[in-house]
Amino acid sequence: MSYTDNIRPYVEAEINLAEQAHAAGNSSKAFTHLENAHVLGQNSTRLHVRTHWLMLRWSVRERQWRELLGQLLRIVGATTKTAVGLVPTGNTGGANVSPFKPMPVKPELAEIMERARNAPL
Incomplete structure (x- = not known):
């Protein structure tokens, strides 16, 4: 299995938590879960683009232009740069940070990413 296959369930879990937070009326918490999904999935073009798409949907719902x-x-x-490895590790993906800025990875996310990288093939 690839890193993408291994990390996908964790990205999906964060997306589900974002949807639950949105349904509960907590838009800030929803975006935090989308940021977590972004950090976890940014090395996969498909997951990276999907997370930004969901962030875009969040911004429309919240009228955050x-x-x-x-x-x-x-x-x-994400569509053009991910496949060639041009992603800043740990970047949370929101417009409040430079898209080129590496950021520290939360310890719990770093642990998940390490497990996904080292999972048996």
């Missing part, structure tokens, strides 16, 4: 513009640019970047 700066975020919407940022996500449009990030979708293009």
Whole structure:
């Protein structure tokens, strides 16, 4: 199995938590879960683009126009740059940070990523 296959369930879990937070009316918590999904999935083009798409949807629902513009640019970047490894590790993916800035990875996410990298093939 590939890193993408191994990390996908964790990305999906964060997306599900984001949907639950949104349904409960907690948009801030929803976005935090999308950021976690972004950190986990940013080395997979499909998961990376999907997370930015969900962030774009969040920005429309929340009427966060700066975020919407940022996500449009990030979708293009994720589509064209992920496959060649141009992703800043730990970047949370929101428009509030530079798309080029590496960031520290939360310990719990770093542990998940390490397990996904080292899972038996």
